[in-house]
Amino acid sequence: MSPATSTPSTIDADWWRDAVFYQIYIRSFADGNGDGVGDLAGIRARLPYLADLGIDALWITPFYPSPMADHGYDVADPRDVEPVFGDLAEFDALLAEAHARGIRVTVDLVPNHSSHDHEWFQAALAAAPGSPERARYHFQDGHGADGSRPPNNWPSVFGGPAWTRLPDGQWYLHLFAPEQPDLNFANPEVVADLEETMRFWLDRGVDGFRIDVAHGMAKPDGLPDMVPLDDTGLLADHAPGDERFDSEGVHAMHRRIRRVVEEYPGRMAVGEVWLRDDQRLARYLRADELQLAFNFKLVTAGWTAKEIRTAVEDSLATVAGTPAPACWVLSNHDVSRHVTRYGGGELGIRRARAAALLQLALPGAAYLYNGDELGMPDVELPDEALQDPIWERSGRAERGRDACRIPMPWSGAEPPYGFSSRADTWLPMPEGWGPLTADAQRADGNSMQSLYRAALALRSTSPLFAGEQVEWLQSPDGCVAFCRPGGLVCVLNLSGAPTPLPEGRVLVSSAPVEDGLLPDDAAVWLQP
Known part of the structure; x- marks a missing residue:
């Protein structure tokens, strides 16, 4: 090391x-x-x-x-x-x-939890019920005369029951996928x-x-x-x-x-x-x-x-x-x-x-x-591209989280946009992301x-951001406005129409501020 x-x-x-x-x-x-x-x-x-x-x-x-x-x-x-x-x-x-x-x-x-490939879980699978190896996880006998029902009614976060049965009859707990057995933190x-x-x-x-x-x-x-x-x-x-x-x-x-x-x-x-x-x-x-x-x-x-x-x-x-x-x-x-x-x-x-x-x-x-x-x-993504375990565990009823995990676009006009030298990235990247790339945005003020x-840059250097509280300011309906102890004023306009701003110097705004009006769906930082 x-x-x-x-x-x-x-x-x-x-x-x-x-x-x-x-x-x-x-x-x-x-x-x-x-x-x-x-x-x-x-x-x-x-x-x-x-x-x-x-x-x-x-x-x-x-x-x-x-x-x-x-x-x-x-x-x-x-x-x-x-x-x-x-x-x-x-x-x-x-x-x-x-x-x-x-x-x-x-x-x-x-x-x-660990992986089912963790050496501890592999040892638990090879060991007998009641063994020290199984005590690191949650192994239980099932309910019913033949133990064929899970030990309790807990569902997995990813769909289906939170229990999987082994050939020897015992069940093990996994709040997520069966490949993620829960560890037993009552075990020192x-x-x-x-x-x-x-x-x-x-x-x-x-x-x-x-x-x-x-x-x-x-x-x-x-x-x-x-x-x-x-x-x-x-x-x-x-x-x-x-x-x-x-x-x-x-x-x-x-x-x-x-x-x-x-x-x-x-x-x-x-x-x-x-x-x-x-x-x-x-x-x-x-x-x-x-x-x-x-x-x-x-x-x-x-x-x-x-x-x-x-x-x-x-x-x-x-x-x-x-x-x-x-x-x-x-x-x-x-x-x-x-x-x-x-x-x-x-x-x-x-x-x-x-x-x-x-x-x-x-x-x-x-x-x-x-x-x-x-x-x-x-x-x-198309069905065949989905990789999140939620997709299969839910019986393909829930598409899972892949949609928010697409690779970052860095440069260029076509996939893979500089993310990789390989075109077929682990999740496919869409066409039309050229303007979204980091390089394109770097050149656009x-x-x-x-x-x-x-x-x-402002947040890291300005004393206006001092303090750990906010003071709510009076604002028109549909607006959120507050002041930090250091003096920063933030106004968010969700009213559906432009709204007048309080007095102050505009430090940064999410949309152009004209004639003292903050557009709808916009926010601004002000120095009083």
Whole structure:
């Protein structure tokens, strides 16, 4: 193992409180070796672009050895690199070069489950019921005289039951795909292994972790039946009665995770916690648990002033009694891209530009998804191109998440737009994306990318963004307006007509401001 690279984390231990993170879905960002799949070398080659854009940190999705049943979220070895993506030497080089540019690097931690190819699960399959090997997972006898019914009624997030039966009659639990057996965190060996994985990457110099399914891990004693729900997917409202998630014991695990993180000054962890209940979400942000938790209220809010203001108010209220700042998300690899959610086409682009200024004006941390800065939309793929396990697990009733995972267009007028030297990329890229490419937008001062670059530069240098609260300002119906303690004023107009702006100097706007009027579906930053 290489010695830990020098890291900017030691300069500012609380850097993450207002950082702008850039999520890289590794398969779709940049292909460095010409096989049609994004990789670590591709990220490394694009570091100048990321530095120029002005982000503070990266979150790289799993690049660990995996049979790719869920494109890397089925981890066979959490302490190595999948050859498709590179090797440890390539990761170390990427980390060192990112740090040299002042960009921090965080990586995915996938604690809830392993791959079925993990050596532990293979040992469990070979061992007898009741063995120590099976105790690392959730193996149970079934119900009924012959044990032919699953141990409980839990559904898989990806469709179908959350249990698979083995030839010896026992069942094993998998909240996701059968290739992703759930680990048993009541087993000390499982906890110790997670801590070893964390130290492995922290010793190499990573700046923190994004914790996958952070409200998972712990399971209630006895694995009782859950209340049947209309929606049992990952993005569902995991209300009381959904025994699969948010079990009380999960907080003990987050305290263990926090203790390891705090052994390394300036490091952090952010949790993927799909909970709509603000009070329950706040419990993950106590002083000895997560530093950050994604708040998905903006992801689920409709494009109305009332819903957006409520999303912001609820998000700020969630963190108000905790040490944590808010953490804002508009898109990621699991949800429809917001250009598409907001109507698609020119309408979706106009609204996405306004949403970008809203997100980046709010206090706290912000997460961008690769391609947000280009205005990438979802792409509806032909059935034969779909790869998300949700497609098959749902009986081909749900198309899954591939539409928001299309590779990034970098340059040129035809696929693969500089993403790869190979034309047939892992997911097909559409025709007509020439104007969307990073190169085309770099040369256009009015592009989405130029808007992001200008906004990120202001955010990182201006004292107007000081403070972790907002003061709501009086505004016309259909508008959202607030002021930061440092003085920044943000106005978002969803009224359906141009609206007069308050007094102030326009710093940046998502659409042209003429005669003191902000157009509909637009946002502006003002200095009073």
